[in-house]
Ligand SMILES: Nc1ncnc2c1ncn2[C@@H]1O[C@H](COP(=O)(O)OP(=O)(O)O)[C@@H](O)[C@H]1O
């Protein structure tokens with residue numbers, strides 16, 4: 051069964067007397083282990099689509115299903131619980147909490163989920179190690195580089211063991227080398243931990259890493275392509291087909 055189904059999703063924004071049709075009937079599915087990129091020029095509807103998938107926004111028409119369960123019809127609380135339990139989010143602008151240190155930032159979703167202090171501290175440490183920031187736990191976000199901050203955001207997105215991580219232009223504020231390293235890390239986590247990723251980008255250099263590409267144009271799917279994902283500088287082998295068995299990755303990648 052797909053982890054995620056987007057079924058004929060429309061979104062119309064009304065600004066005074068003007069209607070903006072941001073999405074005009076978008077459909078696709080994401081399988082477990084997928085590494086899918088939503089690509090298209092600025093204004094084509096990427097953020098609108100990812101916000102609807104994350105239940106941050108509602109479609110005007112159509113439906114999103116997570117593990118077969120429609121997002122619509124759930125109360126706000128259920129939606130919040132579902133998001134916390136099954137999805138992780140990575141945003142373009144990092145969205146770290148400046149007054150909290152790195153460990154506390156990564157722990158934060160577990161506080162909301164009511165996980166006990168010792169357990170959540172341990173889990174946060176594991177994730178910080180997984181993104182190669184072991185020595186930075188007590189630092190504040192403003193003491194880190196852009197690439198390091200985005201790694202913290204990835205650790206935070208993964209801390210409650212989601213099956214699906216949604217990333218809206220995760221490399222948009224990074225130089226291309228750092229962006230490549232962030233994709234290498236996501237690829238490694240996709241292969242080693244079998245987390246499905248959906249990330250948007252308008253950067254051809256970044257979309258090379260995807261297993262599948264959904265091309266958005268003016269609020270419609272203009273095409274879906276499968277491709278052999280580019281290998282990354284990380285040395286982790288890019289995943290095979292979405293249905294393949296996860297294999298252990300190379301140790302000690304240093305994005
Ligand atoms: N909150 C909003 N209110 C009105 N129009 C919006 C809003 N958010 C996005 N739009 C419009 O919807 C279209 C798609 O925007 P967006 O999803 O942000 O595209 P992308 O992320 O691909 O740049 C654009 O025309 C944008 O101006």
Ligand SMILES: [Mg+2]
Nearest residue numbers: 096097098219
């Ligand atoms: Mg956007």
